[in-house]
Amino acid sequence: MTYPTQPTASHFIGGEYVEDTAGAALPVVYPATGETIAILHEATPAIIDRALEAAKGAQADWAAMSGTERGRVLRRAADIMRARNHDLSVLETMDTGKPYQETSVADATSGADALEYFGGLAGSLTGEHIQLPGGDWAYTVREPLGVCVGLGAWNYPTQIACWKAAPALACGNAMVFKPSETTPLCALKVAKILIEAGAPPGLFNVVQGAGAAGAALTTDPRVDKVSLTGSVPTGKKVYAAAAAEMKHVTMELGGKSPLVVFDDADLDDAVGGAILGNFYSSGQVCSNGTRVFVQRNLRDAFLDRLSERLANAVIGDPLDPETSFGPMVSEGQLQIVLNYISKGTEEGARLVSGGQRLDRPGCWITPAVFADVTDDMTIAREEIFGPVMCVLDFENEDEVIARANATEYGLSAGVFTSDLQRGHRVIGALQAGSCFLNSYNDAPVEVPFGGVKMSGVGRENSKAAIEHYSQLKSVYVRMGRVEAPF
Numbered sequence: 001m002t003y004p005t006q007p008t009a010s011h012f013i014g015g016e017y018v019e020d021t022a023g024a025a026l027p028v029v030y031p032a033t034g035e036t037i038a039i040l041h042e043a044t045p046a047i048i049d050r051a052l053e054a055a056k057g058a059q060a061d062w063a064a065m066s067g068t069e070r071g072r073v074l075r076r077a078a079d080i081m082r083a084r085n086h087d088l089s090v091l092e093t094m095d096t097g098k099p100y101q102e103t104s105v106a107d108a109t110s111g112a113d114a115l116e117y118f119g120g121l122a123g124s125l126t127g128e129h130i131q132l133p134g135g136d137w138a139y140t141v142r143e144p145l146g147v148c149v150g151l152g153a154w155n156y157p158t159q160i161a162c163w164k165a166a167p168a169l170a171c172g173n174a175m176v177f178k179p180s181e182t183t184p185l186c187a188l189k190v191a192k193i194l195i196e197a198g199a200p201p202g203l204f205n206v207v208q209g210a211g212a213a214g215a216a217l218t219t220d221p222r223v224d225k226v227s228l229t230g231s232v233p234t235g236k237k238v239y240a241a242a243a244a245e246m247k248h249v250t251m252e253l254g255g256k257s258p259l260v261v262f263d264d265a266d267l268d269d270a271v272g273g274a275i276l277g278n279f280y281s282s283g284q285v286c287s288n289g290t291r292v293f294v295q296r297n298l299r300d301a302f303l304d305r306l307s308e309r310l311a312n313a314v315i316g317d318p319l320d321p322e323t324s325f326g327p328m329v330s331e332g333q334l335q336i337v338l339n340y341i342s343k344g345t346e347e348g349a350r351l352v353s354g355g356q357r358l359d360r361p362g363c364w365i366t367p368a369v370f371a372d373v374t375d376d377m378t379i380a381r382e383e384i385f386g387p388v389m390c391v392l393d394f395e396n397e398d399e400v401i402a403r404a405n406a407t408e409y410g411l412s413a414g415v416f417t418s419d420l421q422r423g424h425r426v427i428g429a430l431q432a433g434s435c436f437l438n439s440y441n442d443a444p445v446e447v448p449f450g451g452v453k454m455s456g457v458g459r460e461n462s463k464a465a466i467e468h469y470s471q472l473k474s475v476y477v478r479m480g481r482v483e484a485p486f
């Protein structure tokens, strides 16, 4: 099965597709059918060296352009992405298995939003003038970091590439991006579009590979910053490796986020939020609210309504626009999820619906809902990264805040209530970076995205991202004589 939108080589370096079959074969499997739709190759040390040299070579001239000139390229890339949204969405579906119904509105579009947003900001990335006593003054210069490395997770390959490239390039940096080995196709198209938009060859490069390639990029002395989207264990390794050479880092890591539903919540909105926060992208979303705390006297009504609405899920060919629930990204991830479902049952949680593998080619499982989950259960403590919702009961506000915060993670949190004072009070008490009130999993590029505690360091999107892709030089200007003690 081949698709017209597929890239024609493994890597994209110096403004062109590059193939190097000396690298280990990297099969690309379409999760919906299990078919191999492409064979790429992992980057060899020579490929990694070539990509870093290309980035190093392009960065100085790019940084010498004005922010407005850089921004023009990014905004043009956004326009091209939007014009090709269908093809990019088909490719995202092929790469990940996510339904076209989702990829057509949440992946390339989100990437284009980031390019447009940071393209608009680029011209305003100035320093400042500071008036000081005695006629002295100071000024600051916002400088690029140099060569940035982006390491992507497999669930949103187009979006993640753009969420890292857009602020990095807006600030005058160059980038070498390594997508997840599980979903290698989409970033190659982003690189091609940036060239078409006028980016200089070598400014944004894509190389394939797994942990070893990521580690080689992280530790290379030509790299000034590493931005990772991935699991907490990987984050710890990458953060430590980057620290050895005092590199800048952004860590967008995992979570086990709480979604709190009070008994005065709008029932359908709360159920809708729980569906978005557990079953969108077949549950493969880092910020998912997978611990759904429901106030005890609403719990039965919540589960009943949830079951009614789950019956409306259309599980089918992800390329069919009617499909609303697709396969897992890989056989490996499916097995991880099946193991957690077995564990949940073993530990006494009540599987009220779903959790069954479908007897068809590909990585299919039905959305799972566990009730009577307790905080000590494995499925309530560990990130599953699949369509498994845990429903936990609670009595009162203080109790649920304490339980929601009793985790090493702190990526996201959601609260559903009609009492807005309580909503803001509880959100304020929850230890999370990206929160939602009477909503879940909205991620506009104007708003910072990221976690606290073990869920990461730094923020993506919004003006906050500029601080993670640039640094300030301060210049003190003395207008009078220098007075020294001798």
Ligand SMILES: NC(=O)C1=CN([C@@H]2O[C@H](COP(=O)(O)OP(=O)(O)OC[C@H]3O[C@@H](n4cnc5c(N)ncnc54)[C@H](O)[C@@H]3O)[C@@H](O)[C@H]2O)C=CC1
Residues within 6 Å of the ligand: 151, 152, 153, 154, 155, 156, 178, 179, 180, 181, 209, 210, 211, 212, 213, 214, 215, 216, 218, 228, 229, 230, 231, 232, 234, 235, 237, 238, 251, 252, 253, 254, 255, 285, 286, 287, 383, 385, 411, 456
């Ligand atoms: N906070 C966020 O924005 C997001 C976080 N995630 C998290 O990512 C995880 C799922 O994605 P995966 O791709 O399985 O994550 P992963 O941690 O296995 O891999 C992430 C990336 O790091 C690379 N990598 C692995 N070991 C490395 C090493 N030692 N040095 C350098 N790079 C290395 C991988 O090749 C991949 O490109 C989940 O934990 C999920 O929560 C996923 C999406 C968004």
